[in-house]
Amino acid sequence: MVNPLKRPVRVLVAKVGLDGHDRGAKVIASALRDAGMEVIYTGLRQTPEMVVNAALQEDVDAIGVSILSGAHMTVFPKIITLMKEKGMNDVLLTGGGIIPETDMQELQxxxxxxxxxxxTHTHDIASYITDWVAANRNF
Structure with missing residues (x-):
């Protein structure tokens, strides 16, 4: 897990919709900070548009969405569509929560x-983000 950038990896952690359970998102945000990343946490009740706009403004390398509400098949496709519309092709969209394996595969x-x-061990998440950024961000 070596950061190839001359700055910390920047990650936006978001909670979208009416899902009010943010403990996991806060644990992940803290773990990513401990791994040396710069983390922006949006707080609760964000819309996909708010998440993508914040990611653009903060010039992040990755967006991590925590979702427990069951709305993952609506939220992730909307965010990925907005990211593509804004030309964010080199920004990782990842996340976690209660998502069935078949839905994970479809979203991927x-x-x-x-x-x-x-x-999931937080070290595995931090390693995945760092490795993805090393392979896909070129500056």
Missing amino acids: GMGVGTLFPPG
Whole structure:
């Protein structure tokens, strides 16, 4: 897990919709900070548009969406579509929560990165983000 950038990896952690359970998002945000990343946490009840606009403004390398509400098949496709419309082709969209394996595979087919179920070790998430950024961000 070597950061190829001359600056910390920048990650936006978001909670979209009415899902009010943010403990996991806060744990991930803290773990990513501990791994040396710069983390922007949007807080609760964000829209996909708000998430993508914040990611653009903050010039992030990755967006991580925590979702427990069951709306993942609406939220992730909307965010990936907005990212493509804004030319954010070199920004990772990843996340986690309660997402069935078949839905994870379908979302990855749409361009969403690896999605992590509850219980995933935070080191694995940090390594994945760092490795993805090393392979896909060229500056």
